[in-house]
Amino acid sequence: MARDAEVFGGGVAVVTGAGSGIGAGIARRAGQIGMTVIVADINEQAAAGTVDEITSAGGKAEAWKLDVSRPEELDRFAEQVFARHGEVRLLINNAGIETVGYTWEVPTARWEATLNINVHGVIHGVRAFVPHIIASGKEAWIGNLSSVGAFGHMPAQTAYTVTKHAVQAFSECLYLEMELKNLPIHVSSIVPGMLRTNIFNAEAGEGEPANAQAHRRAMFEMMRDYGMDLDEGCRLFLEQMAENKFWVHSQPEMSEQIIGGRIRFLQDQIPPIMPDLARQIAAD
Template identity: 65%
Template structure:
């Protein structure tokens, strides 16, 4: 029996944004290691199709439509899952969107959507599930989706970066709160480097400024060329969660590189500087 199976088999996993990408990959992996998977997404057909895939592979899964930008929907989800299953062993607050474009050109609605999905979705997932997890008294795990972007800076991605910095901070404080309470809840900051998903697909960019489409295409092509295989990355992530790690990176060397840059930036109190790699990526000439 693997560590993942010993910790997770027989438990319930709830994953947001699990109709695509990393959420779907983690849902499939949770099914493989013997969990009952509640596959939630704002997109009903996508959630149902991932749940069906898990069932077809011999696992247990059900789909639910949940929009994480609405706190009440996360309350409804927690209530329904605990009423049906009695406990939750793994919650992954995964749903997220990328937003490309200059900060002042992003329309208010897109700013709100990015903050509500990427940051408030994580916060309210925790707010809705933790009281019930604590009441169950059982050992359980919460993984929140940060990013290597949590430790960097990137022009044309301010909306996304600000949410990922905030999610990292939220998970650090949440971890300490569990320590203070001596709660049997493990908190993991999940830090994908670059994994092949649909996050930069053109259809994910509705409401972005016109310039955003070009930056989105650049990122899309980079992900297609250099992104990590999704199933492989999700195996690494689930193993890291099962090992009770706080830092759970798909590509630890990328995390290390971003952290080294951040540490130097802070210790030198450096001025933000456009590096060559960023200039090249954004097609900026000197």
């Protein structure tokens, strides 16, 4: 039996942003290993599609409509999940959007949406669920979606990069809080490298500056051509979480290279270095 099935099987998994992308991949894996999966997404139809994939493969899943940018919705969601199921073994705060455009050109509404979904959705997801988990007295695992982008810098992806730096710092502090309080809640920072998802699809850029489309297209093509299979990456995420690892990677070598560059940048205190990819996109 796979390690994740041994640890998580039979429990309840809550995955936000599970209508597509990494959230859907993690939800499918959770269903495969015998979990009851709460598939939450602002797009109810997309959530239902993930549920259909899980149930058609013999798993158990429920679709819930949820806007993680609204803390009061997360509060109600946590209350309803615990009222219905009595426990949550696995909480994945995944919901997030990519925003492309120069800082001063991204409209206020898109900035606020990016911050509220990517940062506040994770923070308030934890805040809403942890008191219920503690009250249940059961062991649990929390995975927050960071990124290799949490350890670097990329012009025209500033909004997204800022949020992932924030999620990484939040997860590190949360891990220590669980240790300080001696709680049986394991915290992981999930660090995807390059996975084949739809995060850079053109339609996902609604509300961005018009000149962001070339950058989106270049990133989409790179992920399509060189990205890792989504389901394989999500399988690796849950396996590592089942081993109580804080650092959870899809492509450890990529993470090591980027984190190594970050360490040198901080040690040498040099100005930020322009990524080659940024220059290439700007030149196209």
